[in-house]
Amino acid sequence: MALPPLVHYATVAEYRSHYERVYCRGNIHTFDGIRVYFSAGKFGHMFYESTARDGRKDVFSPVRAQRIDWIKATLEHPEAALFEGWDKTTRQYDATRRVAVVYEDFVVVIAMGLKQDGSLKANFVTCYQADNSIGKIRSSPAWSRAACLRLLGGDP
Numbered sequence: 274m275a276l277p278p279l280v281h282y283a284t285v286a287e288y289r290s291h292y293e294r295v296y297c298r299g300n301i302h303t304f305d306g307i308r309v310y311f312s313a314g315k316f317g318h319m320f321y322e323s324t325a326r327d328g329r330k331d332v333f334s335p336v337r338a339q340r341i342d343w344i345k346a347t348l349e350h351p352e353a354a355l356f357e358g359w360d361k362t363t364r365q366y367d368a369t370r371r372v373a374v375v376y377e378d379f380v381v382v383i384a385m386g387l388k389q390d391g392s393l394k395a396n397f398v399t400c401y402q403a404d405n406s407i408g409k410i411r412s413s414p415a416w417s418r419a420a421c422l423r424l425l426g427g428d429p
Contacts, residue, residue, distance in 0.1 A: 304350060308388075320333060356416055368421045370385070374410065379401070384398050
């Protein structure tokens, strides 16, 4: 699977514009037809890092931002490996969270919900290079549409 090319802009504003144009105003669907919604407020969470490792993201990360197009490519890739996400609050896997992996150790996490008609929709949660945790992610339970719908009260 060929990696999408890295995106190189000179300014943070150009990356933000790209994110808002492609993701916030775009119409992104997973390969299996689930509409994914992105909020403008996620930009800082996605493309900033914490210099003090205290959870406060205070510096823009060009390395993260250059992978901006990997998000859409991962969500749309028909051979993405799909896993249930880990909920650290309840300390268990959550079938309503879907973690997709295609390129290297790059993961994209989305949270599932239901549309009015009972079909799935998703909100973007995060994306990152999981170089320290990819082994654990790949050993997580496989994500299942039926299990997700059961938890959400929809029709499988």
